[in-house]
Amino acid sequence: MASSSSSSKTGLKKMLTLKSSDGDEFELEESIVIQCQTIKHMVEDGFSLIPLQNVDTKTLTKIIEYMKKHAEKTESNKEEIKNFNKEFVKGSFDDQFELVSAANYLHINGLMDLLCQSIADRINNKSVRAVREIFNISNDYTPDEEEKVRDEHKWAHEGGEFDESLD
Amino acid sequence: MIVYHNQVYMEKNNNIVACIPHELVVEILKKVPAKYLMRFKCVSKSFCSIISESLFIESHQKSCVSEFLINRLALTPEDVIYNFSKREEYKDLACPIQYLDQPCFQDLEFMQSIHSLVCLWNIAGQVAICNPFTKQNVFLPYDQPAEIYGTICSLGFDPTTKKHKVFKAHIENRELRYWIFTIGLDKSWRQIPSCAKFYPAKNNCVYIDGVIYFVNQLACNIVAFGVGDEKFI
Numbered sequence: 001m002a003s004s005s006s007s008s009k010t011g012l013k014k015m016l017t018l019k020s021s022d023g024d025e026f027e028l029e030e031s032i033v034i035q036c037q038t039i040k041h042m043v044e045d046g047f048s049l050i051p052l053q054n055v056d057t058k059t060l061t062k063i064i065e066y067m068k069k070h071a072e073k074t075e076s077n078k079e080e081i082k083n084f085n086k087e088f089v090k091g092s093f094d095d096q097f098e099l100v101s102a103a104n105y106l107h108i109n110g111l112m113d114l115l116c117q118s119i120a121d122r123i124n125n126k127s128v129r130a131v132r133e134i135f136n137i138s139n140d141y142t143p144d145e146e147e148k149v150r151d152e153h154k155w156a157h158e159g160g161e162f163d164e165s166l167d
Numbered sequence: 168m169i170v171y172h173n174q175v176y177m178e179k180n181n182n183i184v185a186c187i188p189h190e191l192v193v194e195i196l197k198k199v200p201a202k203y204l205m206r207f208k209c210v211s212k213s214f215c216s217i218i219s220e221s222l223f224i225e226s227h228q229k230s231c232v233s234e235f236l237i238n239r240l241a242l243t244p245e246d247v248i249y250n251f252s253k254r255e256e257y258k259d260l261a262c263p264i265q266y267l268d269q270p271c272f273q274d275l276e277f278m279q280s281i282h283s284l285v286c287l288w289n290i291a292g293q294v295a296i297c298n299p300f301t302k303q304n305v306f307l308p309y310d311q312p313a314e315i316y317g318t319i320c321s322l323g324f325d326p327t328t329k330k331h332k333v334f335k336a337h338i339e340n341r342e343l344r345y346w347i348f349t350i351g352l353d354k355s356w357r358q359i360p361s362c363a364k365f366y367p368a369k370n371n372c373v374y375i376d377g378v379i380y381f382v383n384q385l386a387c388n389i390v391a392f393g394v395g396d397e398k399f400i
Contacts, residue, residue, distance in 0.1 A: 097187050104191055112194065120198035128209045135187055137211045149208050149215060155302050156205035 017049045018064070020057040025049075026064055032071040036063075037107035055102045062088075062095075063102055066111055089118035092167065093134050127162035134166055193217055197227050201283065201300040221329050228282045263299030271304075272297070281322045281374045284331060292318040292337055296350055307333065307348055308355050315339050321372045323379045323394035325349075332394050334379060336367055347397050359397055365390050 014030040016039070034040040042050055052060065069084050089096065096119055103111040123131055132139060141149070150157055196204065196217055204227075208215040217223055267278075267285065275287035275295055288294040292315045297304035318337040325332060335346040335356065343366055346356040364385040371382035378400065379392045391400040 097191075100191055100195075101188065104188075104194070116191075116195045117198045119195050123195075124199060124203045128206060131207060131210050135192065135210070137214070139210075140212050141209070146209055153205035153208065153301070156202065157209075162206075 019051045020055055020060045021053050022057040024057045032067050035067050035108055054105050059098045059102045062099060085114055125163045127164050130164050130166055205301050225329055266299040266302055279321055284322060286320050286322045286333060288318055288320045290316050290318050294320055319367045319369060321379050323374050325395040326377045327395050334392060
């Protein structure tokens, strides 16, 4: 018999446990979880219980939802995945930032791309003030310095209203 | 400020709000089209330095929004016809073309582009480089000796130093001469040694991975020029 993986020989699927920073445990099939490079490496090192100290339960639940859906990806359900992705990125900025931090930590490249693109699309038309609020950045320019940077690209601040809203 | 789980939290309006780590801000800004990025330089000094950093600019140019090649096919007194290729995601083409139609570029009838940069020139050797997305331009040094004609230019990129360079060939006192100019570094054109008979055909060069390939009008062959070491290969 040709060699095949141990899981298909026994008919049993190898399970892994992910533990959030709040201490909640999630049991998942290995085939779903290896989309995430960080976990994949830990599995290769023989771990089956994986503590994720940087990811809380709320964020981990969302990430698992994403990995489960994307594990189903085939040629025929592209449209369905696209719609799923569209819904997935609809949360508040703060939620999106939590997710993007976790996706970065876990090295889920597809999710990283999806989230960065959606955040980028949402801030395109925001005002400078709104972007500061959204990213929680304080303005460290003096009024003169800011005026100078503004003058270098005057056109970029003209033409239409910019969105002041924070969502 | 509280340091917790390797993330920095700051107090804001009595809520604890996480600061977004620098590396993630970079990843997000990479996906923002250049014309909006110019506005976001005003957000803070750290935003401005991310956006101005050369590695950021390079990876931004490689990402979806700025894959943009443009050429002028014809220039008549009334009309300019453009030919461009671009990725489908980039829909807003009116803005770069309007920019290139400005009066200050009107004397420069020839055009070639790589990444999102456009090189404009005329046969007398006036050369301008512009980025129609960030609306920045620079006119390269030009002193007007009497007998220059037949100027042909091409933009190239040196992957090692991350600098764009302009190659220029022209005929001066009946002799072919070749010049190079590093954008952002050089103050004047530097002449490079002439090789075997080579005069590039107009609108017939292409830049790929550190090398510009020219169709040679004089010998009906292809001449390759390494942008990094500035030598004919």
